[in-house]
């Protein structure tokens with residue numbers, strides 16, 4: 001199982017402590033709404049909506065939301081679910097075609113422009129020549 005994370009928004013905790021005002025839709029324990037709840041713009045940094053994850057190139061990776069954002073819009077209550085950022089995974093994994101393209105590009109960088117032989121090392125960009133064709137290029141200026 002994954003370790004639980006702390007869910008709260010310190011500024012709102014402080015506000016409630018100092019003033020006794022309970023901010024509407026702030027319910028980090030879920031006591032009021034049955035699910036940990038945060039007001040719009042006051043969600044903890046370690047949580048993100050699906051849309052925010054997508055913007056960061058991430059996806060929930062099958063994990064359920066751990067909290068929600070509630071807000072009012074034209075007298076209606078709206079909800080957005082919050083996912084843990086630390087459990088999110090990159091949205092795309094490289095396809096076989098992409099991997100092949102990368103491998104080809106890396107091989108091109110090891111191929112000498114002069115003799116055409118693919119070397120086990122990267123060809124210096126300055127000369128495009130392997131160390132056999134141009135031994136001085138790789139010698140660190142000796």
Ligand SMILES: [Zn+2]
Pocket residue numbers: 112113114115116117129130131132133134
């Ligand atoms: Zn060469």
